[in-house]
Amino acid sequence: LTVRFRVFRSGRGEEECRYDVFEVEEWEGMTVLGGLFAIKEEQDGSLAFRYSCRGAVCGSCAVLINRVPGLACRTQVRDVKNGGRVLELRVHGPLALPEITWLPPGEVLVEPLPGFKVVRDLVVDIRGFFRSYRRVTPWFRDGASEPGAGRMSPEDREKVRPYANCILCGICCAACPVHRRDPGFLGPAALAKAWRFISDARFREKEEVLRVVDSPRGVWGCDTVYMCTQVCPKEVPPTQGITAMRRLLLKEAVKKALGGGEG
Numbered sequence: 001l002t003v004r005f006r007v008f009r010s011g012r013g014e015e016e017c018r019y020d021v022f023e024v025e026e027w028e029g030m031t032v033l034g035g036l037f038a039i040k041e042e043q044d045g046s047l048a049f050r051y052s053c054r055g056a057v058c059g060s061c062a063v064l065i066n067r068v069p070g071l072a073c074r075t076q077v078r079d080v081k082n083g084g085r086v087l088e089l090r091v092h093g094p095l096a097l098p099e100i101t102w103l104p105p106g107e108v109l110v111e112p113l114p115g116f117k118v119v120r121d122l123v124v125d126i127r128g129f130f131r132s133y134r135r136v137t138p139w140f141r142d143g144a145s146e147p148g149a150g151r152m153s154p155e156d157r158e159k160v161r162p163y164a165n166c167i168l169c170g171i172c173c174a175a176c177p178v179h180r181r182d183p184g185f186l187g188p189a190a191l192a193k194a195w196r197f198i199s200d201a202r203f204r205e206k207e208e209v210l211r212v213v214d215s216p217r218g219v220w221g222c223d224t225v226y227m228c229t230q231v232c233p234k235e236v237p238p239t240q241g242i243t244a245m246r247r248l249l250l251k252e253a254v255k256k257a258l259g260g261g262e263g
């Protein structure tokens with residue numbers, strides 16, 4: 001049994017971009033990443049893609065599979081090779097990629113994540129993504145690891161848990177319509193990370209981080225369409241975190257206004 005991979009290629013200074021079709025022998029349990037390896041090893045050593053852990057932990061292998069962003073190492077070929085109409089609904093809105101609306105059965109479409117500059121083939125430039133991440137400074141400062149400072153109640157742990165699962169794969173940003181039209185938007189991953197720390201009882205710099213996200217390119221820029229929450233492979237709910245930070249900021253503003261009125 002064979003499967004065909006239609007793979008996006010670019011970055012060689014030739015034509016803008018092209019699609020190459022590779023026929024690969026399918027095996028039981030084959031993942032999209034497995035298919036890309038088979039192509040690289042047996043047919044075209046110049047194919048460029050990123051990976052590291054191969055176990056859905058590092059987030060490096062995020063690509064667009066049949067126009068839906070996902071982890072190549074976690075996506076089973078048998079689940080995505082059935083052909084038919086290519087749905088773009090889950091990535092919401094037009095992509096800066098050639099129009100492909102239908103795939104024949106037995107074929108898998110693999111493209112780079114949208115919303116990021118393509119470096120070569122399936123490799124995208126994620127430096128902006130990590131710049132946004134660093135802007136929200138999502139880490140404990142000195143002193144947070146003093147004895148006793150690391151203790152959390154089970155309730156507090158539950159609050160933080162869904163957000164702590166983020167593997168920084170960038171899939172949420174690829175699906176986010178705001179991030180695609182404005183790369184300066186902090187993006188769902190950085191905002192989810194900000195909430196992960198703001199909602200952590202041990203974190204002392206909540207005010208500092210709230211000031212960073214309180215902007216039209218921060219929590220107020222979100223369209224609240226839940227695309228990020230839908231596509232996240234680790235079930236992180238960025239939109240819920242963004243909404244929670246908005247509520248916190250509104251509460252603060254109301255308190256300030258009322259306090260000012262009383263004074």
Ligand code: SF4
Binds near residue numbers: 059165167173235
């Ligand atoms: S929130 Fe989910 S989709 Fe976004 S970077 Fe983290 S793990 Fe990936």
Ligand code: FES
Binds near residue numbers: 050053054057072
């Ligand atoms: S290779 Fe690490 S998440 Fe896929």
